[in-house]
Structure formats: structure tokens, C-alpha cells
Amino acid sequence: MVDTTRLRVCRKKLRVFIVSDISNEPDDAESLVRYLLYANEFDTRGLVACTSTWMKRVVHPEDMQKIVRAYSKVVDSLNQNTHPDNPYPSGDSIMDLITTGPAVYGKEALQPDVPLSQGAKLLLNRLDESDEPLWILCWGGTNVLAQALQHSQLSRTHSEHSKLRSKMRVYAISDQDDTGMWIRYNFPDIFYIASVHGWNQYGLAAWTGISGDQYYLFDQGGPDFKKFTKEWLKENIQIGPLGEAYPDYLFIPEGDTPTFLYLVQNGLGSPEHPEWGSWGGRYLRTDLGEAGKHYTDAVDRVMGANRQNYISNHATIWRWREAFQNDFAARIQWTLGKNPSECNHAPVAIVNDSPAGPESCYIEAEAGAIITLDATQSYDPDGDDLTFTWFQYSDVTASQWWVDAEVHSCKIEDLDGEKSGRVVSIRLPPPEKCAIDMFSGEPQQKGQTLHFILEVKDNGMPQLRTYKRVVVQITNKELRGRREQAVESIADVHGFDGD
Incomplete structure (x- = not known):
């Protein structure tokens, strides 16, 4: 039951x-x-x-x-x-x-x-x-x-x-x-x-x-x-x-x-x-x-x-x-008068003692630091096995089309001995990559805001997903990473000289 x-x-x-x-x-x-x-x-x-x-x-x-x-x-x-x-x-x-x-x-x-x-x-x-x-x-x-x-x-x-x-x-x-x-x-x-x-x-x-x-x-x-x-x-x-x-x-x-x-x-x-x-x-x-x-x-x-x-x-x-269609199909099954134990229900995602609800998890961390994200408290109400997948949602951080030029790709490392993804570490970018003004090159006390998504998927029929968004506000309290000189255009930022 x-x-x-x-x-x-x-x-x-x-x-x-x-x-x-x-x-x-x-x-x-x-x-x-x-x-x-x-x-x-x-x-x-x-x-x-x-x-x-x-x-x-x-x-x-x-x-x-x-x-x-x-x-x-x-x-x-x-x-x-x-x-x-x-x-x-x-x-x-x-x-x-x-x-x-x-x-x-x-x-x-x-x-x-x-x-x-x-x-x-x-x-x-x-x-x-x-x-x-x-x-x-x-x-x-x-x-x-x-x-x-x-x-x-x-x-x-x-x-x-x-x-x-x-x-x-x-x-x-x-x-x-x-x-x-x-x-x-x-x-x-x-x-x-x-x-x-x-x-x-x-x-x-x-x-x-x-x-x-x-x-x-x-x-x-x-x-x-x-x-x-x-x-x-x-x-x-x-x-x-x-x-x-x-x-x-x-x-x-x-x-x-x-x-x-x-x-x-x-x-x-x-x-x-x-x-x-x-x-x-x-x-x-x-x-x-x-x-x-x-x-x-x-x-x-x-x-x-x-x-x-x-x-x-x-x-x-x-x-x-696939996620929203599976969710739709699962809810249709709920309408058929079956015993709830015969139906599938979405997992519950918890990260670092966050609430077991849809709220995002907010973290403030220094540029270059390593943060640990622990999802071991997540569970499936039906007792299904769970798969944990993490990714960086870089598009959200970017302020223009060329995402890779603006947003550093962070390494996400699995710390779980079983390589399940339940516990991961993320090395945040150094200040020169995420906490300086694009044109002046001056360091900023608050840098980029990075978004990481945890997808928790069960193995029921159909497979259902729940997410937890981790929002990381980069800080640079010691104002590190100053660029040597200011620039006047986006072309200068990327070192384009026109020749």
C-alpha cells in the first residue's frame, strides 16, 4: 500500500x-x-x-x-x-x-x-x-x-x-x-x-x-x-x-x-x-x-x-x-480505479537537507571553491530504484548567444562509491572566469549565478522524474582575478583584432 x-x-x-x-x-x-x-x-x-x-x-x-x-x-x-x-x-x-x-x-x-x-x-x-x-x-x-x-x-x-x-x-x-x-x-x-x-x-x-x-x-x-x-x-x-x-x-x-x-x-x-x-x-x-x-x-x-x-x-x-509525457501517462493510470500500489508516483528530491518540495536550493560560494551536493535523502514513495543525473544549465547563466565564451563548464565529480550520483562535488570557476566585469576587467564581489539541475528518475512504469535546482551565487570577497586592462567592445573581450 x-x-x-x-x-x-x-x-x-x-x-x-x-x-x-x-x-x-x-x-x-x-x-x-x-x-x-x-x-x-x-x-x-x-x-x-x-x-x-x-x-x-x-x-x-x-x-x-x-x-x-x-x-x-x-x-x-x-x-x-x-x-x-x-x-x-x-x-x-x-x-x-x-x-x-x-x-x-x-x-x-x-x-x-x-x-x-x-x-x-x-x-x-x-x-x-x-x-x-x-x-x-x-x-x-x-x-x-x-x-x-x-x-x-x-x-x-x-x-x-x-x-x-x-x-x-x-x-x-x-x-x-x-x-x-x-x-x-x-x-x-x-x-x-x-x-x-x-x-x-x-x-x-x-x-x-x-x-x-x-x-x-x-x-x-x-x-x-x-x-x-x-x-x-x-x-x-x-x-x-x-x-x-x-x-x-x-x-x-x-x-x-x-x-x-x-x-x-x-x-x-x-x-x-x-x-x-x-x-x-x-x-x-x-x-x-x-x-x-x-x-x-x-x-x-x-x-x-x-x-x-x-x-x-x-x-x-x-x-x-519524455518526462512530461510519461508523467501524463502515469496520471491517466491513476484515473482507472486501480489500487495505488499498481500505479507509479514521482520520486521526491532532496539536496543538502533542502525541503522535500519544488523549492530551489540556494548556495553562496567563493569563486574557485568546491561545493558538495548530497541527494542521499531523496526517495521514491513506491520503493522504486532511483537514478541520479546532474547537469549544469549554462544557458540560464549566459547573457548572450555564445554561451561557451561566457559561462565556464564546471566539472561535476561523483563522490558516491557506487557511482550513483547521489553525492557529487562541483569545482566552481576561478574569479577571472566568473566574477569580473566584462569590459572594465574589475573584480566584482558578486559574480555569476550558476544553475545545476538534479534529475531523479525512478524505474517504475512509466519512468517518472522529479528535479531539484541548485542555484549557486558566486562570491569574490577578496576581489581576486583583476584583468590587466579595460576593453571597449565585445570584440576586445574575446581578443579579436580584425586582422
């Missing part, structure tokens, strides 16, 4: 509000099925059916209701497979969250004769009810958000409107109507993740890394598509009362799913840090000034399934594909 108190747990649930153009194609329904399997980790505050450029005059809340009815049939089974502090909400409570946005396209919703939609009213209510951030996940157009912002601007004081915006955390699947740019232009202080590209050129967007390599033909040979084939989905996902509500895909499966994979509390990502990377991708500010908070695609350097190296925005998502 599984001791549910030893299962992975989220001590703080993120508040989530979903806006979806469900029924314009099957992928929104697919994403909603998967989302509900993670509903125990979120505080869902709204499900709003909206329009988009692909469905301009109708909204379909009834299709959300159909999926939630299927979810209602499996809640009891799901709750046998989760920590007592993270129960799945009832189907009725989710059903009560469903409403609609304006049944018009884009900025038409901002016209004086268009009433404030029920979806916009609910959004304003959810923003007002708490000082905690609200993650607004936009799977279609964004005129529900635009309506709410316009109404707030016209009806509230400057400080009240500013406070409302400060609680917004938007992750939009590109722009699917003409309000996305309007929002970012008029309210640049809103935390807003969205890929930027030519209109409807979705193959350029990071989020298509979820499953789009066969349709958009990017990064060929890098991502492994086998766990998104229709055959795999039929065998592993489209089973049981909830899985049967997962439709066959038309273009690419689950294009909206990265919005909440970004929020899954598995120890990899940190939602307030899009630049850190997660199952939902990695994103950087488009403007380093304090006024703008728009985040868009970054790139990762990843070895693909064919053992070749890839550098792309899509790779920030597809690099995790």
Missing part, C-alpha cells in the same frame, strides 16, 4: 485562470484533459470560453463542461494517488468556474456598446479577491483580459488599477487576436509571456516545441515524436472515462499545454523566473528596462535523440518531452 503522506507535495498552490477558444480545433480539449490531471497542484479560479482569429463569433463553454463531467467520474480514483494536502477538487467546484467571454472578435469587445462579459467580470473578481499573483493562461484570443483591463482603467483610481496589473501573470499562446499587442503596448508593466513572430507563423514560436516538429518540420532528428503519435496516445492516454474525452489531434497536439507545464511544481522551474526554464519553456525579457515585462523566446543548447546538438527556442520544451 502506498503511504500517500510520502508522495510529492506542493505546499503552495498557484492561482490559475484559463481562457480558451475551445472547439476551434481539438488541441484545447486535449490540453484541458491534461490540465485537470494536475488540478490538485493548482488553485483553479476560472475557465472561460473565448474567441480567436480561428473562431470569431461563437464561444463553446459546453465543451469545457463535457470534459469536466468526465473528470467528475475519476476524482475519487485520482485522490487515492495524491498527497493528503493536495486533493483534487470536485467536479462540481470546477464546473462552477466555467463561463464565457465576449462572442466577438478581438478589439470589438472594447467598443462602448459591448457589455462587459461574464468572463471579464470573473477575472476582475479573481484579481480582487487575493493579493497573490493570478496566472492567466491564454489559449486563444485575449479580449477577455483586454475587457477587464479597460474596465479597470475606466472605473478605478490610478493606484487601484496599478495594483490590479501587478497581480497579473500572463502566459499567452502567441497572439490569436488583435488585443495581445494592444495590452502589451498600453500596459507594458504586466508580466506577460508570449512568443513574438509573424502573424500566424506559429512554427516559429517556442510553444510548438511541445509536439510540433512533425507538422512544422523544425529541429528534425532532435525531438523524439514517438510519445505523441496517435498510436501511443490511443494506448496510453485515450483510456478510461477522462482519457476518452481526449480527442484525436488535427494539426499538432496540445499546443496550449506549455502554459501550465510551465507552472508544474516538479522542482525544475520557478514561475517568477521565466529565464530559468521549465517543462513549459524558457523566456527572456525583450527590454531590460524596468518599464516593460514582456518575456519572449530564449534558446537552449540540447543534444537530440539522434545525438546531434540543437540550438533552438523549441528545444526549451521538447528537451523535456
Whole structure:
């Protein structure tokens, strides 16, 4: 019997509000099925059916209701497979969250004769009810958000409107109507993740890394598509009362799913840090000034399934594909009414006495020092054998494209006698490599911030992963490593003389 108190747990649930153009194609329904399997980790505050450029005059809340009815049939089974502090909400409570946005396209919703939609009213209510951030996940157009912002601007004081915006955390699947740019232009202080590209050129967007390599033909040979084939989905996902509500895909499966994979509390990502990377991708500010908070695609350097190296925005998502697909398949198994001992559950990762939760482990250490990372307290709640894999996430530290020129590759040495990776040492770079100003050459008391990821994988079926991110702030208290002379350009930094 599984001791549910030893299962992975989220001590703080993120508040989530979903806006979806469900029924314009099957992928929104697919994403909603998967989302509900993670509903125990979120505080869902709204499900709003909206329009988009692909469905301009109708909204379909009834299709959300159909999926939630299927979810209602499996809640009891799901709750046998989760920590007592993270129960799945009832189907009725989710059903009560469903409403609609304006049944018009884009900025038409901002016209004086268009009433404030029920979806916009609910959004304003959810923003007002708490000082905690609200993650607004936009799977279609964004005129529900635009309506709410316009109404707030016209009806509230400057400080009240500013406070409302400060609680917004938007992750939009590109722009699917003409309000996305309007929002970012008029309210640049809103935390807003969205890929930027030519209109409807979705193959350029990071989020298509979820499953789009066969349709958009990017990064060929890098991502492994086998766990998104229709055959795999039929065998592993489209089973049981909830899985049967997962439709066959038309273009690419689950294009909206990265919005909440970004929020899954598995120890990899940190939602307030899009630049850190997660199952939902990695994103950087488009403007380093304090006024703008728009985040868009970054790139990762990843070895693909064919053992070749890839550098792309899509790779920030597809690099995790086996992990998030296995997690999906495992949770579908939870819905089938099996004894929990017949199901698999994710490991729990602990490093250096860190909490057994998704929080990162923070260390401050001198340049050139050797740090020890001990994961021996990690465990699997099912008693499965565990594999420990460490890597340096150098892309996160780099401030520009040429990562190797800026970020020293640290040696990770296995100290465990069994070479299991449970205990490792890492030699940090010397100060001249990580704690001097690039142009002046002057030593800095605080140097680079390095990121190391521990992946803990079990040997259950399917194999599940949990992570622990170790964030190392380099210090240089004695101001060592001064370069002999200052330089004026990046070419000088790298010794390029132009001859």
C-alpha cells in the first residue's frame, strides 16, 4: 500500500485562470484533459470560453463542461494517488468556474456598446479577491483580459488599477487576436509571456516545441515524436472515462499545454523566473528596462535523440518531452480505479537537507571553491530504484548567444562509491572566469549565478522524474582575478583584432 503522506507535495498552490477558444480545433480539449490531471497542484479560479482569429463569433463553454463531467467520474480514483494536502477538487467546484467571454472578435469587445462579459467580470473578481499573483493562461484570443483591463482603467483610481496589473501573470499562446499587442503596448508593466513572430507563423514560436516538429518540420532528428503519435496516445492516454474525452489531434497536439507545464511544481522551474526554464519553456525579457515585462523566446543548447546538438527556442520544451509525457501517462493510470500500489508516483528530491518540495536550493560560494551536493535523502514513495543525473544549465547563466565564451563548464565529480550520483562535488570557476566585469576587467564581489539541475528518475512504469535546482551565487570577497586592462567592445573581450 502506498503511504500517500510520502508522495510529492506542493505546499503552495498557484492561482490559475484559463481562457480558451475551445472547439476551434481539438488541441484545447486535449490540453484541458491534461490540465485537470494536475488540478490538485493548482488553485483553479476560472475557465472561460473565448474567441480567436480561428473562431470569431461563437464561444463553446459546453465543451469545457463535457470534459469536466468526465473528470467528475475519476476524482475519487485520482485522490487515492495524491498527497493528503493536495486533493483534487470536485467536479462540481470546477464546473462552477466555467463561463464565457465576449462572442466577438478581438478589439470589438472594447467598443462602448459591448457589455462587459461574464468572463471579464470573473477575472476582475479573481484579481480582487487575493493579493497573490493570478496566472492567466491564454489559449486563444485575449479580449477577455483586454475587457477587464479597460474596465479597470475606466472605473478605478490610478493606484487601484496599478495594483490590479501587478497581480497579473500572463502566459499567452502567441497572439490569436488583435488585443495581445494592444495590452502589451498600453500596459507594458504586466508580466506577460508570449512568443513574438509573424502573424500566424506559429512554427516559429517556442510553444510548438511541445509536439510540433512533425507538422512544422523544425529541429528534425532532435525531438523524439514517438510519445505523441496517435498510436501511443490511443494506448496510453485515450483510456478510461477522462482519457476518452481526449480527442484525436488535427494539426499538432496540445499546443496550449506549455502554459501550465510551465507552472508544474516538479522542482525544475520557478514561475517568477521565466529565464530559468521549465517543462513549459524558457523566456527572456525583450527590454531590460524596468518599464516593460514582456518575456519572449530564449534558446537552449540540447543534444537530440539522434545525438546531434540543437540550438533552438523549441528545444526549451521538447528537451523535456519524455518526462512530461510519461508523467501524463502515469496520471491517466491513476484515473482507472486501480489500487495505488499498481500505479507509479514521482520520486521526491532532496539536496543538502533542502525541503522535500519544488523549492530551489540556494548556495553562496567563493569563486574557485568546491561545493558538495548530497541527494542521499531523496526517495521514491513506491520503493522504486532511483537514478541520479546532474547537469549544469549554462544557458540560464549566459547573457548572450555564445554561451561557451561566457559561462565556464564546471566539472561535476561523483563522490558516491557506487557511482550513483547521489553525492557529487562541483569545482566552481576561478574569479577571472566568473566574477569580473566584462569590459572594465574589475573584480566584482558578486559574480555569476550558476544553475545545476538534479534529475531523479525512478524505474517504475512509466519512468517518472522529479528535479531539484541548485542555484549557486558566486562570491569574490577578496576581489581576486583583476584583468590587466579595460576593453571597449565585445570584440576586445574575446581578443579579436580584425586582422
